[in-house]
Amino acid sequence: MKSRICELLEIEYPIFQGAMARISDASLASAVSEAGGLGIIAGGTAPVDYVRTEVRKAKELTKKPFGVNIMLLSENADEIAKMVCEEGVKVVTTGAGAPGKYMEMWKSHGIKVIPVVPSVAIAKRMVRSGADAVIAEGTESGGHVGELTTMVLVPQVVDAVEVPVIAAGGIADGRGIAAAFMLGADAIQVGTRFLSAHECTVHQNYKQKVLNAKDIDTVVTGRPTGHPVRVLKNKLSRQFTELEAKAAPLEEFETLGIGALAKAVVEGDINYGSIMAGQIAAIVKKEQSCKEIITEMFAEAEQLLSKNWNR
Numbered sequence: 322m323k324s325r326i327c328e329l330l331e332i333e334y335p336i337f338q339g340a341m342a343r344i345s346d347a348s349l350a351s352a353v354s355e356a357g358g359l360g361i362i363a364g365g366t367a368p369v370d371y372v373r374t375e376v377r378k379a380k381e382l383t384k385k386p387f388g389v390n391i392m393l394l395s396e397n398a399d400e401i402a403k404m405v406c407e408e409g410v411k412v413v414t415t416g417a418g419a420p421g422k423y424m425e426m427w428k429s430h431g432i433k434v435i436p437v438v439p440s441v442a443i444a445k446r447m448v449r450s451g452a453d454a455v456i457a458e459g460t461e462s463g464g465h466v467g468e469l470t471t472m473v474l475v476p477q478v479v480d481a482v483e484v485p486v487i488a489a490g491g492i493a494d495g496r497g498i499a500a501a502f503m504l505g506a507d508a509i510q511v512g513t514r515f516l517s518a519h520e521c522t523v524h525q526n527y528k529q530k531v532l533n534a535k536d537i538d539t540v541v542t543g544r545p546t547g548h549p550v551r552v553l554k555n556k557l558s559r560q561f562t563e564l565e566a567k568a569a570p571l572e573e574f575e576t577l578g579i580g581a582l583a584k585a586v587v588e589g590d591i592n593y594g595s596i597m598a599g600q601i602a603a604i605v606k607k608e609q610s611c612k613e614i615i616t617e618m619f620a621e622a623e624q625l626l627s628k629n630w631n632r
Contacts, residue, residue: 322498322619322626326454326485326508330386330412330433333357334615336498337456337487339512340390340414341464341597342366343586344523347375349611351382352520356612360387361414369400376408386411388435393418406430414456417465421450435487439467444478444486452484456510459490463513463599466490466541466551472504479505493601495621502626513599514618518611526589527596530555534602546574553596557581 324335336358338350342365350360360383362375372389379387389410391401394417402423405413413420413427416437420427427434428451437456438444444455457478459471467474471490479486488501489510501509515521516531530553541549542561545568552558557577564573578595585594609617 322502322623324485324507326487329453329485330359332359332386334619335487335508336615336618337361337388337414337489337508337510338515338611339462339489339510340364340416341512341516342392343582344516344521345390346522347378347382349515349518349521350375350387351379352518352611353515353615354379354383354385354387356610356615357385358611358615359412361412362387362389364389364391364395364397364401366392366395366397369397369404372397372401373404373408376404376410380408388412388414390414390416391420392416393420402426405432419446419450420452424451437489438478439469439474441474441477441481444482448482448484454485454487454507455482456487456489457506458510459488460541460551461491461600462489463539463551463602464597466549471501475501475504475506491599491601493599493604493618495618495623495625497601498618498622499625502622511618513602514605514614515611516598517605517608518614519608520611523586524589526591527585527594528608530591530596531598531602531605532607534598534605536600536603539598539600539602543574543578546571550595550597551599553598553602555594555596556592557595 326335334357338353340361340363345363350362353360412433414435433453435454436447457475460466475488485507487508488506492509493514581595584590585596
């Protein structure tokens with residue numbers, strides 16, 4: 322399955338690996354790129370030296386293109402924005418802000434810039450600022466989410482912009498890929514399915530929580546803060562829900578969330594850690610290599626898209 326995103330980025334399969342903070346490192350990104358997709362290292366709030374080290378590790382593990390995601394509200398955004406130029410990164414995806422002030426610098430270094438967008442208006446603004454493509458991410462996704470669903474958002478963004486559109490949120494198998502292409506997407510982005518990858522270095526407790534998930538096991542927390550996050554339900558998510566119910570001050574939300582992601586990712590604390598995952602987690606039932614995940618998903622998608630639906 323080829324698309325113009327494959328030509329633009331010189332990748333075999335039109336699939337991006339989602340940038341999951343503290344999870345999407347060189348191990349995972351390089352494995353996805355080696356398998357023919359676009360692996361992405363998550364910058365998050367990490368120090369620039371850590372992200373640079375992961376970029377260099379990825380270069381040792383693969384000669385194929387990979388990207389770096391920059392969370393633009395991070396205090397380290399300026400440093401990471403310069404670092405990707407210094408290290409010759411081919412692709413940058415962005416979230417939580419507008420990348421306009423970096424565009425000239427990135428373009429002068431031949432970097433393809435692909436922002437994550439939650440709405441048509443923001444997609445148009447990103448394209449006006451020079452984006453080479455956009456990732457239309459629905460609220461089904463894990464981590465920080467918007468309000469529109471993937472089914473609703475993707476076709477509207479496709480109709481609104483001329484650049485390639487990558488569909489994200491709620492995609493974990495070939496059915497999701499086929500649906501995304503029917504909606505007009507040129508590629509898909511997958512996060513939650515890659516949590517089960519052998520090359521994903523997240524704590525095994527985190528992986529098992531995803532593998533055991535049921536269809537109603539995710540919840541969005543932190544809406545009052547303006548930065549809602551989708552996670553798997555646990556004792557921490559219940560504490561957030563209680564704060565919302567009593568209209569607690571924002572400082573209480575911030576205090577409760579400090580270090581919660583690290584507890585889940587590094588320590589494997591499935592009770593009080595922030596276990597970010599999408600609504601599609603219930604479909605993820607086995608651990609596989611990134612290559613197995615990608616080839617299985619696209620084989621299923623190709624079969625579905627080539628099917629004769631006349632009955």
